[in-house]
Every structure is written in structure tokens, then in C-alpha cells.
Amino acid sequence: MSVDSFKYLPRLIGTYYRMTGGRPELPIPWTPLPQPLSGCKFGLVTSAGLYHRGVEPPFDLAREKQEPTWGDPTYRTIPTDIRQAEVGASHLHINTQDVLSDVNIVLPVDRFRELVADGRVGGLAKYAYSFMGYQGFPPDTTAWQETYGPQIAHKLKAEGANCVLLTPT
Amino acid sequence: MPFWAEKIGVPRTLAVEFPFGHTLGQPHDAAQQRRVIEQALEVLEAEGAPGTIIHSPETWPVSQKEATREWQPEEPSPLVRVMTPHFREMLRERRRGGQA
Numbered sequence: 001m002s003v004d005s006f007k008y009l010p011r012l013i014g015t016y017y018r019m020t021g022g023r024p025e026l027p028i029p030w031t032p033l034p035q036p037l038s039g040c041k042f043g044l045v046t047s048a049g050l051y052h053r054g055v056e057p058p059f060d061l062a063r064e065k066q067e068p069t070w071g072d073p074t075y076r077t078i079p080t081d082i083r084q085a086e087v088g089a090s091h092l093h094i095n096t097q098d099v100l101s102d103v104n105i106v107l108p109v110d111r112f113r114e115l116v117a118d119g120r121v122g123g124l125a126k127y128a129y130s131f132m133g134y135q136g137f138p139p140d141t142t143a144w145q146e147t148y149g150p151q152i153a154h155k156l157k158a159e160g161a162n163c164v165l166l167t168p169t
Numbered sequence: 170m171p172f173w174a175e176k177i178g179v180p181r182t183l184a185v186e187f188p189f190g191h192t193l194g195q196p197h198d199a200a201q202q203r204r205v206i207e208q209a210l211e212v213l214e215a216e217g218a219p220g221t222i223i224h225s226p227e228t229w230p231v232s233q234k235e236a237t238r239e240w241q242p243e244e245p246s247p248l249v250r251v252m253t254p255h256f257r258e259m260l261r262e263r264r265r266g267g268q269a
Contacts, residue, residue, distance in 0.1 A: 003184040003224045005172035008237045012256050017172065019263070024178025028219035031180070037210060048190065068247035092246040094190035095239065102196035111193075111202050120210070137248050165209060166179075167192040168170065 034162050041123035043161035044080065045152060047133035048099055048106040048169040049091030051076040058090035059132040065092075071134040073143035075152060078128045080109045093134050094169060106167045125161040133169050171222050182222045183209040187229055188240035194227070201227065 006014035034040070051058050059072040078087075087103045089096035104110050112124045129152045135141050156164060174182040185192065185205060194201035205227055212223045229236055245253075 001186075001224050001226050003171055003186040005170045005184075007186055007233060008188040008240060010237065010241075012253065012260070015260060016256050019259075022176050024176065024220070026178065028178040029180050030219040033213055037214060046192075048192075065247050068251045091190075092242060092244075093248075095242050096190070098196045099190060104199070104202050105194055105196050106190065106192050108193055108202055108206055111199065111206055114203070115206070115210075120207075134246070134248070137252065163213065165206070168173075169190045169192055 037121050037163070038119055039122045040163045041125060041159070041161045042112060042121055043125040043156040043159070043164040044107055044109065044112065044128035044167070045130070045156075045164055046106045046128070046167040046169065047131040048094075048167070049089055049096070049132035050078055050099070050103070050107060050130035051088045051090060052078050052082060053086050053088035055086075058088055061090050061092055064134070069137045071136045071139075072132050073135060073141075073148060074131075075148050076130045078107065078130055080112070080124050080126060080128050082109065091132055091134070091169070106169055108165070108167075121163075123160075125156055125159045127155070127159070129155075171224070174222055175220070178220060180219050180221070181212050181217055183212050183225055184222055185225045185227060187227070188236045190240050191229075195230070 006017070009017070049059055056076050059074070059076075064070055064072065082103070084103060087100060089099050099106055107128055107130070109124070109128065112121065115121045116124055131144065131148070135144070171182065171184040174184065183205070187194065193205045205225060208223070208225050212221065215221070231239070
């Protein structure tokens with residue numbers, strides 16, 4: 001099977017994306033798997049616009065509404081033992097109803113607890129991190145690359161995580 | 170989304186043909202979520218090279234038309250509201266250019 005990236009995009013948006021250029025900055029980073037997964041501790045990072053309700057604020061959607069070509073580049077910290085009722089989602093580009101019903105569709109905290117219990121992976125970091133995927137138009141990921149990405153990498157490493165599952169949305 | 174993984178240069182990717190906002194599957198379908206995660210773990214375990222993209226065999230159980238409608242927000246995003254007329258104009262120009 002070959003995955004069609006544009007299958008669920010409205011035709012206008014899909015056509016626009018196909019017209020855009022861009023190649024990766026080479027070389028593509030590469031870290032070999034350091035040990036069997038049963039000994040690896042996982043971090044989870046998503047761009048679904050999640051936040052810990054009542055603890056941290058949502059992403060700044062008010063500013064995005066004022067400035068439609070701007071997207072909030074900050075991130076939120078989410079304990080991986082979060083209860084579903086504490087999951088908030090602020091993202092103006094997707095329908096958040098399903099993630100508010102089951103966070104595991106983008107941040108698989110329950111599935112990873114099962115994988116740890118089964119011994120498939122060694123551990124799960126105590127904190128996961130969420131960005132909000134819309135980074136303006138045209139997209140500007142400078143703050144992610146220079147500030148927030150390195151901060152999260154540092155925090156995950158400090159917790160002993162050596163593998164990360166990224167779930168973009 | 171292999172198109173973007175390739176463009177950005179992601180080290181290892183499991184490409185899934187799911188609607189936006191549903192990276193690992195449908196809500197409350199733990200078995201499907203678990204299968205997708207297992208496929209991702211296998212990409213990590215495999216001998217690979219930078220830029221590896223493996224395509225998941227998972228399929229979405231809802232029609233394309235319905236799924237396309239369901240993942241989108243009820244209100245169009247601020248950008249879509251602002252940009253749609255520009256996109257349409259760009260496409261019109263492109264078509265005119267193509268015919269010239």
C-alpha cells in the first residue's frame with residue numbers, strides 16, 4: 001500500500017501543497033537505536049494543540065484570530081498519567097472532538113503504559129509535550145527549531161528518555 | 170503524511186493514511202492504535218537509513234467524503250477564511266499560464 005498524503009484534504013488545499021517546493025536540509029539527522037526497545041524509555045511529542053486543562057493555558061488562539069497568518073509556537077507540558085477529563089485541545093485547524101474523547105489518537109499515553117507493562121518498551125517519560133501544529137502562513141518554524149524544540153529535547157533527555165514518538169497532526 | 174516527511178527530512182516515518190488529527194487511529198479503538206504504534210516501533214527497530222518512510226497497511230473505515238468533512242473544524246480556520254480567495258486566484262492564474 002502507498003499512502004496518499006492528500007486523500008483527506010479539500011482539493012484546493014491539496015493542489016496548493018503540491019505546488020509548493022522545498023527540500024530537506026541535508027543531511028537528515030540519524031541516531032541509531034541505542035539498545036533493544038525493552039530497555040528504551042520513550043517520550044511522546046505531538047502537535048495536536050493539547051494542554052493540561054486547569055494547569056496550563058490553551059494556545060493563543062485569540063491572537064491567531066486577530067492575525068490569521070500567525071500561529072502560537074510555544075508548547076505545553078502534559079503528565080503522561082493525565083486523566084481524559086483533564087485534556088484540553090486548542091487548535092483552529094482540526095475538529096478536536098475526537099481527541100477530547102480519547103487522547104490516545106494523538107498522544108498514546110494509555111497504549112504506552114500497556115507497552116511498558118508488556119515489556120515491549122522499557123519505560124515512558126513522566127511528561128509529554130504538545131505543540132500546536134499551525135505555525136503561520138507561510139509556516140515559520142524558527143522558534144521551534146531554535147528555542148522550544150531544544151528545550152523539550154533537553155527535558156526529555158534529563159528524564160532519561162532515549163526514544164521519542166512524534167505524532168504530527 | 171509521507172509528502173511532508175520527505176520534504177522536511179524526517180529520520181524515520183511510518184506513513185498512515187488517516188484523516189488529520191487522528192494520527193494513531195480512531196477514538197476508543199485501542200487495537201487499531203496499538204497496531205499502528207507497533208508498526209512505528211518496527212520502523213525504529215529496523216535497519217534503516219536517514220529518511221526511511223514505511224507505509225502502514227491500515228485503512229480508515231469511514232468513506233473519504235465523510236472522513237474529509239469530519240476532521241475539519243466546524244468553523245473554517247481564520248487562515249482558510251482569509252486565503253481561500255487568494256488560492257482560487259492562484260489556481261486560475263496557473264491554469265491560464267498552462268494554456269498560454
